[in-house]
Amino acid sequence: MMVLCAAAAAQDSKANETISIPGTDLKFEMVYVPGGKARSGEPATEVELRPFWMSKTEVTWECFVKYFENRKLVKVDGVTRPSPPYEPPHGTMGTGAHPAVGMRWHGAMGYCEWVSTLTGQRFRLPTDAEWEFAARAGSTAAGPEKADEVAWIKENAGAKTHLTGTKKPNAFGLCDLMGNVWEYSLEFYSGPEYRPVLRGGAWSTPAADLKFAARQEIKPEWFERDPNRPRSMWWLTDGPFIGFRLVRFADAAGKKDQDAYAGKLEVSELKAAEGTKGNARVTGKLKNGGDRALDEVELTVFYTEDDGKPVYEDGKARPSFSKVWPVLVNSDKAGEQRAPLKPGETRAFALEVPQPFETESELTKVGAKVSALQFSK
């Protein structure tokens, strides 16, 4: 495995790209990750991954704060933002180039949308398989050989985050996948419920627990202190060890073509039923009505007013939408989403959409739109 990957990396490598965030003086670096056979999870699943780009470091506080706080400076229409937090979500952790912390999955995902809209490129969270492939960078061991050299962990971090990119990069040139902060992956644990997966360990993780395959669920004690109900969908009260990084598909060009093609996808049989914890369980079908095969389709599913107008957040900025990927070739989840969607093909999907609270009237209807897609090569 290690030999194969090293060979692949040697043949298929590209210089890092620097992305500027328009309207700010902030930049971040993307690293090319060649595709290949990936083993991920426990028990391990083997999948063939397409190449992708991954941010060299975790998203920094200085970038994330521009997204959630300063709505007027970098204004982007149609992108939901977290409600401003009552207390600084970084707590006693560092700001600046320290990793952004304390957000829930919707905040991480919203940042991806925001930075995509600003840059005209498609960024998203890494799939579970992409994340582990990138973290291993060819290693078949359980965890990094010299944890202290590559990761901020319990033994060396002094119970706090550290500036991103200050530990040794891995074989792909990526930093801090292990340690510093846990990182969200794109997909939830199997099943449509809102159960995000965290990878990589944090400053609080002991070296002995620092495993490439380790997954972590959101623990109740990380949001239990939230004095309000419903609790925030944007912030964890006790999550100063949770962050995320970005992935961009290898051929990011052609966003205009992609957006135009979205009109050829049809969503049908959209139904909402009662899900878990007051959420709506939404099912439907997606048809590829065009003439090109697709490697990836992201659907945003939301509540609507009676007239069909989308409601992405309720009166208190609580998200009333979620996302699902009926087509996701870089996934390691069992199911048909790993196969490209051929022209004319129809595929079913299911997800849960969070319950809105502060609304003028009770919302019962749902809608869906294609929010991102990727053509097959």
Add this chain to the structure above:
Amino acid sequence: MSKDLSRRDFLRTTGSLAAASALTASAIPNVHAAGGDTVQVALVGCGGRGTGAAGDALSTTGGDVKLVAMADVYQNRLNSSFKSLSGEHKEKVKVPEDNKFLGFDAYKKAIDLLGKGDVVILTTPCGFRPIMFKYAIEKGVNVFMEKPVTVDGVSSRKMLELNEEAKKKNIKVGVGLMVRHCKGRQALFERIKGGEIGDITSMRAYRIHPPVGSAFSEPRDAGKEKSELLWQIRRFHSFIWASGGLFSDFYIHQIDECCWMKDAWPVSAEAFGGRHYRGNNVDQNFDNYTVEYNFADGTKFHYYGRHLNGCPSKFFSGVHGTKGSAIVSASGHTPGRVRTFKGQKMTDDEQIWAFPQPEPNPYRVEWQDLLDAIRDNKPYNEVERGVKASLVTSMGRMSAHTGQLITYDQILNSKHELGAGIDEMTSPESAAPVKANDKGLYPVPEPGVKHGDEWREYYGG
């Protein structure tokens, strides 16, 4: 009454529980009488915090707790609160449709369903606290009330007077200053009392974050929000009569925790503030406040609040003594992460002590303490402390809004009432306490231009 309430009586922050204990020797026992040990709870004010408080009540241990009634002025908020609580505590939420009450007298109907030993949660905007507390006392039910509990001198005097009756009836009253129930701060208080950092000579607290909650309001959309009054209630942080403004609602905890550590209340306040950017907003708040609180021994407590987008956030409370210093809030209400230091820099190498992490959640502890007191029939009344904390908070706001130095006695004995007319509100069509001018703007503080007290001259009525 006001003559009795000189600042001498208010000097110490920790006397109120002892006073309550002394009274109870002759008080009528208020044991739970409904049979069994089920404590029934009614929720009045079904917003996010009210729903959260009910959830915390239902999470206590030591006996059965059931939510039996709910009241609000918004149908939709009542529904979503019920849904949220039912999702989390299915077995403990027993609120049939008939026990969900809507409207300005809904609180009475909800309280009427309770018996002795039961608890009503008062989590409406705090302007409504006195009329609801009065009714709860009449009916003899225990109370949990969210902070702040008063917005001015008149409501403070009213609450203290009502509380005399509550104490006579041995009604247990919890006030949502949950930091007082934080194990870390309690341990810190003892250490300060024990002389670990010497005598406190100065204190400082910061609450700096973007505008949150309903503090900044754009004009009401009359098509969507038909009632001016309901809108002002929904946007309560925007209106001084309803909440004391963002100042009272956001700053009270840190003001209270610092006064607690000093074990004294300030005798006067000299404050500053203004609004950098008003944009389309029509509310009554400033976007920044600085207060110098003065204590009888000359100690100063500086409070800094700022709510601008794009500026870094900061949340911190710290105290400095003759032999060292202490962190009271490291970055938020909870966890407090209190620490003591032998120097003034508050650096790791100067650390004497830190409360071990993780710390218990004080939002849970405050409910456990209240329900334990109810079950054991122990004296429990946090009203005086809550009123004093609310009053000194209003003292800072009043000083910033008027541009005058305000003394404790001045605000306590002030005759102007922000909440005049609250007891006459009967429907969404009732008059709202403040009116917008022809440009849609509500009265705002104008230090140096408007004179006299903060109240009528500033906020109309």
